[in-house]
Amino acid sequence: MSTQRSLRTTLVAGILGAAVFAASAPALAETPPGAEPAGSNAVATAQGLVLDLTHVGLAPIPVASLPVPVGEPGGTADPIAVPVPAPTDVLRIGNVQVGRPDVIPPEQAAQFNATLGGAETSLARMLDGQGFEPARSDQIAASVFGKAAQGAAVGAIVASPIAVAAGIIGAAVGLVVALPFAPAGLIFMPIIASTLAAGMVIAPFAAIGAGVGAVVGGIEGAQAPLPAP
Known part of the structure; x- marks a missing residue:
């Protein structure tokens, strides 16, 4: 045995x-x-x-699990970079930041910032490919997006009086069109027609303002001094 x-x-x-x-x-x-x-x-x-x-x-x-050495002998492991979460209390468009309205949830604000931040980064990388220095590319991209947002807001404000009139006319037209479909049509058609009429007026003004703002932002970003490192 x-x-x-x-x-x-x-x-x-x-x-x-x-x-x-x-x-x-x-x-x-x-x-x-x-x-x-x-x-x-x-x-x-x-x-x-x-x-x-x-x-x-x-x-x-x-087999018993043995400790595996990490990093260099006598040293420690390299720290792992923790990604910085997107801000949820502000809406960031290039170099412009505004406070988040209460009607916008924090999750949507973070998604908005992440989407525009990715587009801004893509523009900066395109400028890198054109021979700009990385710091200059980042500044131009931020200025383009910021001025475009400001231009769109100005365009919408300029068009607001006309949009109000268009909305009223659209509501009246929608009411007339909805009469054969009463009573359900009287609820939805005036609202839809008014929204479409106002949007058709505001959208071109906002688009023009955004285009002008983007051009101005590109010029300012290219000529403005770079921030100190």
């Missing part, structure tokens, strides 16, 4: 040694002369290894 137990112990030790040698052999073979063997690779490979010894009458033996 003791002889059989000794045989099993010898088999277990031999298999463990063979497994560790097999895990470390590639790393040792690729180690250039004079360099330290990549022992951490062997340790990492051996982690989680389970030896199936059922064919010799023993239960599977999991």
Whole structure:
């Protein structure tokens, strides 16, 4: 009985040694002369290894998890950069920031900022490809988006009196069109017609203002001094 137990112990030790040698052999073979063997690779490979010894009458033996060295000897691991979350209390358009209205949820504000931020980054990278310095490209892109937003707002304000008149006329026309569909049509048609009429007036003015603002922003961004690093 003791002889059989000794045989099993010898088999277990031999298999463990063979497994560790097999895990470390590639790393040792690729180690250039004079360099330290990549022992951490062997340790990492051996982690989680389970030896199936059922064919010799023993239960599977999991190899104990060993600590894997991280970073340089005696050093610490490099810190992991934590992404800065998009602001949710402001709406950012280029170099223009406005407070988030209460009617806009924080999630939508973050999505709005992320979408426009990605478009601004794409414009800056395009300018990099045209030979601009990265700092100048970022400044031009931020100025273009900011001035475009301001121009669109100015255009909408300029068009607002005309849009109000167009909305009133649209509501009246929608009411006349909805009479054959009363009573349900009287609720929806005037609102839809008024919204379409006002939007058709505001949209061109806002688009013109955004275009002019983008041109002005591009010129200002190209000529303005860069901020101090």
